[in-house]
Amino acid sequence: MATTLSYREKSLYASLVAEVVVYGPYFFLHQQNSVNKVAGMIVGIIALQAVLQTVIALLTRNRVTDERDRLIELRGYRAGYLTVATLMVAGLGMLWFHATEGHINLENRQMGLHFLSVFFGMLVIADVAKTATQIVSYRRAL
Amino acid sequence: MPAIRNQIRELRAVREMTQQDLADRVGVTRQTVIAMEQDKYSPSLETAFKVAMALGVTLEHCFQYVPDGKRS
Numbered sequence: 317m318a319t320t321l322s323y324r325e326k327s328l329y330a331s332l333v334a335e336v337v338v339y340g341p342y343f344f345l346h347q348q349n350s351v352n353k354v355a356g357m358i359v360g361i362i363a364l365q366a367v368l369q370t371v372i373a374l375l376t377r378n379r380v381t382d383e384r385d386r387l388i389e390l391r392g393y394r395a396g397y398l399t400v401a402t403l404m405v406a407g408l409g410m411l412w413f414h415a416t417e418g419h420i421n422l423e424n425r426q427m428g429l430h431f432l433s434v435f436f437g438m439l440v441i442a443d444v445a446k447t448a449t450q451i452v453s454y455r456r457a458l
Numbered sequence: 459m460p461a462i463r464n465q466i467r468e469l470r471a472v473r474e475m476t477q478q479d480l481a482d483r484v485g486v487t488r489q490t491v492i493a494m495e496q497d498k499y500s501p502s503l504e505t506a507f508k509v510a511m512a513l514g515v516t517l518e519h520c521f522q523y524v525p526d527g528k529r530s
Contacts, residue, residue: 457498
């Protein structure tokens with residue numbers, strides 16, 4: 317019998333699409349970052365997710381979730397945590413290196429925006445890693 | 459990794475029960491039943507008991523532990 321997607325899988329694919337659509341252009345098309353763009357993306361991802369998840373919920377009759385869904389969700393969160401922790405350590409290491417070398421000026425306002433963008437980027441990468449891990453876990457043996 | 463094998467597919471076929479029927483009786487998704495039948499998911503003890511009860515057999519009849527077995 318053919319394997320169709322469960323409600324949780326459809327929801328995850330929608331999340332991944334929303335993340336790529338909203339975050340993708342920000343990281344690959346915009347060179348100049350700003351607080352407004354970050355705020356706009358947060359509003360954008362929330363709005364798009366709300367629309368997509370509502371549509372999926374309306375189109376899916378059987379919205380049962382079970383222990384396998386919860387296990388896969390936990391795996392996703394673990395992958396997301398490991399990703400953000402690794403990126404944070406690497407980022408702090410680079411910050412320490414450049415600060416000791418005198419490459420950065422923390423008094424500069426643009427530097428603050430740069431840090432905002434970098435830390436936001438870490439969260440985005442972790443979020444995508446979480447979603448992708450969950451999608452892959454549905455296709456692999458647990 | 460130790461594998462839990464099962465006879466869910468065979469037992470279900472004998473009873474002419476669909477995957478969705480079994481899923482509804484156990485309280486899991488059809489995808490989880492498919493994953494169990496393909497040995498891609500070892501259920502919790504509680505769910506294993508529910509599956510065995512839904513199929514009208516004992517736990518040992520439905521699930522077998524293979525200590526050094528490999529997943530197919």
